[in-house]
Amino acid sequence: MKTSRISGFYRKPVEERKELILDMMELNGGERSAFFPTEPLELEIADHMVENVVGTFPLPLGVGLNFLINDKEYAVPMAIEEASVIASASHIAKIVRDAGGFKASSGERLMIGQIQVVGCPDFEEAKAAVLNEKSELIEICNDAYPSLIQRGGGVRDLDVRILNEHEDSDYSKMLIVHIYADTCDAMGANMINTMAEAAAPRVELLTKGKVYLRILSNYAVKSLARATCIIPPSLLKTGDFDGEAVRDGVIHAYEFAASDPFRAVTHNKGIMNGIDPVVIATGNDWRAVEAGAHAYAARSGQYSSMSVWSKDEAGNLVGELELPMSIGTVGGATRVHPMAQMALKMLDIKSASELAQVIVSVGLAQNLGALKALATDGIQKGHMALHARSVAVAAGATGELIEIIAEKMIETKEIRSGKAKELVEEYTL
Ligand SMILES: CC(C)(COP(=O)([O-])OP(=O)([O-])OC[C@H]1O[C@@H](n2cnc3c(N)ncnc32)[C@H](O)[C@@H]1OP(=O)([O-])[O-])[C@@H](O)C(=O)NCCC(=O)NCCSC(=O)C[C@@](C)(O)CC(=O)[O-]
Numbered sequence: 001m002k003t004s005r006i007s008g009f010y011r012k013p014v015e016e017r018k019e020l021i022l023d024m025m026e027l028n029g030g031e032r033s034a035f036f037p038t039e040p041l042e043l044e045i046a047d048h049m050v051e052n053v054v055g056t057f058p059l060p061l062g063v064g065l066n067f068l069i070n071d072k073e074y075a076v077p078m079a080i081e082e083a084s085v086i087a088s089a090s091h092i093a094k095i096v097r098d099a100g101g102f103k104a105s106s107g108e109r110l111m112i113g114q115i116q117v118v119g120c121p122d123f124e125e126a127k128a129a130v131l132n133e134k135s136e137l138i139e140i141c142n143d144a145y146p147s148l149i150q151r152g153g154g155v156r157d158l159d160v161r162i163l164n165e166h167e168d169s170d171y172s173k174m175l176i177v178h179i180y181a182d183t184c185d186a187m188g189a190n191m192i193n194t195m196a197e198a199a200a201p202r203v204e205l206l207t208k209g210k211v212y213l214r215i216l217s218n219y220a221v222k223s224l225a226r227a228t229c230i231i232p233p234s235l236l237k238t239g240d241f242d243g244e245a246v247r248d249g250v251i252h253a254y255e256f257a258a259s260d261p262f263r264a265v266t267h268n269k270g271i272m273n274g275i276d277p278v279v280i281a282t283g284n285d286w287r288a289v290e291a292g293a294h295a296y297a298a299r300s301g302q303y304s305s306m307s308v309w310s311k312d313e314a315g316n317l318v319g320e321l322e323l324p325m326s327i328g329t330v331g332g333a334t335r336v337h338p339m340a341q342m343a344l345k346m347l348d349i350k351s352a353s354e355l356a357q358v359i360v361s362v363g364l365a366q367n368l369g370a371l372k373a374l375a376t377d378g379i380q381k382g383h384m385a386l387h388a389r390s391v392a393v394a395a396g397a398t399g400e401l402i403e404i405i406a407e408k409m410i411e412t413k414e415i416r417s418g419k420a421k422e423l424v425e426e427y428t429l
């Protein structure tokens with residue numbers, strides 16, 4: 001892929017933007033014409049995806065530009081309804097690339113399946129029995145998904161926890177078997193569920209209890225991805241704010257989120273502003289990613305900031321984000337939704353690990369975009385200016401009137417629907 005650094009992309013008409021992306025991807029004739037389909041999701045395909053289909057629900061698809069991650073260029077597809085998010089991600093990616101780009105990594109990618117057993121006559125004995133038969137249980141799981149083994153994946157380990165052992169209620173006492181499976185490039189929910197269901201009868205026999213739930217855990221702590229960036233203050237200068245002031249404002253903002261759940265929820269919403277659009281565009285399950293990310297933010301016992309911002313010895317701003325990433329590049333909707341296929345192609349992604357690394361990098365960029373704005377001019381200046389067009393459309397503006405009314409509202413600093421309606425009436429009289 002050619003460079004994803006395209007200055008002034010947003011000032012060009014949509015058709016020209018598409019051409020620039022196709023050029024960036026270095027696609028040839030046939031591939032080019034098929035790339036941006038006129039009907040993003042045909043009703044017939046939608047009807048096979050979910051139930052009771054009566055239509056489809058399109059979202060704007062934008063491209064996060066300027067991303068350099070582990071020295072590779074990425075044009076990042078982002079499906080989102082909120083203004084200023086894509087601009088902000090591109091803005092920070094531009095700064096970070098001048099500082100050497102994001103460094104991202106991920107370790108093992110194991111998804112977790114849970115089997116709940118209740119009513120064991122002796123929970124400690126039941127635990128020992130399961131652990132004794134670990135290899136056999138792993139084999140049962142793997143036999144339930146032979147194609148995964150052929151790909152080099154499969155269950156790697158299994159362990160057992162006893163919950164509420166000393167409580168009086170038989171409802172609350174339980175034994176939980178965890179299976180840890182490498183699901184290769186799939187998110188793996190269906191795979192894990194298949195394996196957990198296959199192992200359950202044997203678990204019942206071993207524990208002399210009764211199995212109820214057999215399901216994936218979305219707390220994917222064995223599938224973590226992390227991103228970091230190191231930015232010299234000289235790259236952070238914004239208007240009248242020097243780089244050191246911006247850096248310090250970002251660190252103060254982080255400390256606020258680290259200490260106060262009221263702020264942490266909003267701070268983390270800002271991170272998910274970047275993460276969700278990529279997860280959605282690539283056809284992944286954003287509820288799974290959201291649930292895992294917020295739970296991980298509470299792993300210390302108090303809900304806190306997902307990211308960490310600090311200053312290194314040289315005075316650089318250092319950002320870090322580590323999150324569970326239960327995503328895939330195959331399976332689920334990724335192979336069914338034509339736009340998800342397009343998004344993965346645009347990213348030129350080779351594996352689920354690589355996609356996870358891109359996603360956390362975008363989350364980190366998005367977080368800095370919001371904190372930089374909040375710690376300097378305030379969020380309204382950049383965000384509301386871009387939101388103004390949406391307000392104008394909601395008030396009934398069409399065609400050229402959208403830009404005229406948006407600009408008028410920005411000029412008078414009155415970006416609200418009442419004002420937009422007044423202006424629509426004024427201009428259409
Ligand atoms: C909006 C900016 C980026 C302007 O910031 P700016 O400094 O005016 O940008 P610039 O004109 O210097 O442009 C720099 C680059 O940004 C990009 N860029 C710049 N403008 C556009 C545009 N119109 N469309 C697309 N891309 C744009 C573009 O890549 C451009 O490079 P160039 O192309 O010029 O070489 C900045 O004000 C900003 O980042 N604001 C924050 C916006 C934000 O965070 N929005 C999220 C919604 S608010 C929220 O939900 C979360 C929150 C805030 O509550 C979270 C929290 O509290 O932590």
Ligand SMILES: NC(=O)C1=CN([C@@H]2O[C@H](COP(=O)(O)OP(=O)(O)OC[C@H]3O[C@@H](n4cnc5c(N)ncnc54)[C@H](OP(=O)(O)O)[C@@H]3O)[C@@H](O)[C@H]2O)C=CC1
Nearest residue numbers: 147183184185186187188189190191285288330331332333
């Ligand atoms: N709690 C949760 O989050 C839950 C989520 N879900 C949903 O489950 C779906 C994800 O489940 P998942 O199991 O990933 O999807 P699938 O059931 O689609 O399984 C993945 C498929 O990808 C195929 N595949 C092709 N190439 C590869 C490769 N390189 N690596 C791995 N698999 C490959 C496998 O084919 P083959 O058959 O040849 O092996 C397999 O059929 C999502 O839609 C999610 O919304 C469902 C239940 C619960």
